[in-house]
Amino acid sequence: MAVQDFEVKTIFFYYLFPVIALLLLLRVLKYLKPRLLACGCNAIETFVLCSVRNTEKVLQEVKRVLKPGGKFFFMDHVAAEHSSSLRWFQNRLNPLWKAAADDCHINREIASTINKIGFSSVEVNQFNLNTFIVLIKPSIYGTSVK
Structure with missing residues (x-):
């Protein structure tokens, strides 16, 4: 029975998961393609800025490589409001979280x-990520234009 479980996991992770991920990516690209091609060079970031060492440096590089009018689409989880109890827990658990979740x-x-x-315009929308992990529920998405 252990061999069968291993085979099922192997089939899923090596064959089915990449196909599912590719289909989801194609669906997203189909939705974004007209918007992305409309104004030249664009950049997309999803849940990356939380893990980079120097967020400002990465964003400055994004701005540098964008053409004038180029858009930067972003989505990431963020800190909760300053006075909230969730923010208190985020601050206390951040060192442990960084060690467990690849920085x-x-x-x-x-x-x-x-x-x-210093983007020419920035639009930021807040939402709660649909997850059982309360620490990463506060999230943002938006667009910045060079």
Whole structure:
């Protein structure tokens, strides 16, 4: 029975999961393609800025490589509101979380960092990620234009 479980997991992770991921990616690209091709060079970031060492440096590089009018689409989990109990827990658990989640920070204020970089316009929308992991529920998505 253990051999069968191993075979099922192997089939899923090596054959089915990449196909499912590719189909989802194609679906997203089909939706974004008209928007992306409309204004030249664009950049997309999803749940990356939480894990980079220097968020400002990465965002400055994104801005540098974008053509004038180019858009930066982003989505990431962020720190909860300053006075909330969730923010208190995020700050206390961040060192442990970073060690367990490949240097992911659960208490970064990514929206304010994006605003500091100096894009010509920034649109940020807040939402709660649909997950049982309460620490990463506060999230943002939006668009910045060079």
